[in-house]
Amino acid sequence: MAAAATTLQPVVIVAPSRVPRGFMPAMTASGQFRVRTDDSIAPSLIIPSAVSVACVVAAEDQWLVHVHREKLLENCTRVCKTFQQSFLLCIISTELGRQLLLEFQSKNLRSLPQVVMCKSVDDVPKVVACLVRAFRGETSASRERRVKQLFESRSGPHVAREVLSNMPGVDPQEMALLQDCLGSIKRISQATPAEMTRSTPVSSKTAAYVARFFSS
Known part of the structure; x- marks a missing residue:
């Protein structure tokens, strides 16, 4: 069982589950990540074991609707408690989105994982890969x-x-x-x-x- 656990990939949790077209295929095409949407998160699906890194990805409109912010906070809290290292990747393309995120972050600082901002959804797969490599201490060589x-x-x-x-x-x-x-x-x-x-x-x-x- 322990040997099998080492083959598990880092987990990427998409919140909300409605993401731009082509995002999910881009995340899964390389086989680097296990992708879960926010409506499929359950303790039985998030098994840390050797998988020590998880990222919650949130779109910019996440900050505009109260119910989405509550769901995001719930997901982030669960991920923080489950994984050794966790990140909240925020897709922010406007100044308003950045301000709302900072407000959300200041109110929920203890419940949120480390926050990383991305300007485009296209940047997310590469950012996740870089975070995972950095956490694992993986060099270019x-x-x-x-x-x-x-x-x-x-x-x-x-x-x-x-x-x-x-x-x-x-x-x-x-x-x-x-x-x-x-x-x-x-x-x-x-x-x-x-x-x-x-x-x-x-x-x-x-x-x-x-x-x-x-x-x-």
Whole structure:
């Protein structure tokens, strides 16, 4: 049981559950996180064990509606008590949103995890990954070794097919062509957009998207 626990990913709790289109696929595509929405949080689903980092993600309109603030506070309190390290990621794009957040934070300082502000929902996956790496004490060199080991151990065609088929916003036929031409996920992840368009019939848009996905 203990050995299995070490494979668990950090938990990302989305509150509220209504998030911009494409956000959930972006969070789950890399397999780095376990994503839960605020209406699916239960003690049986939040098992800390070796998973010592959790993030609660809140949209800017969270601060405008009282009932949402109450639910957010409830989620944050539960996460603080459950996980060794926790963060509240706030998507703030306006000055009003920032002021309301600071007011919310000052009133509930003891119940909130560490607060991190993001200007865009697109920044959240990268911010979460950075927080997790920092908490684990992972350096750029150790991360590079871990990624290399992952690619070497999971480079079969079936793995490439699984990863590519789960990428949001890309034509499945182009994903299949990319996998058929380049074979392994290792080759695909290391290819530049120019190499992809030269070696496969995929569009330059798809090639650029795939390259950005693996470089992020």
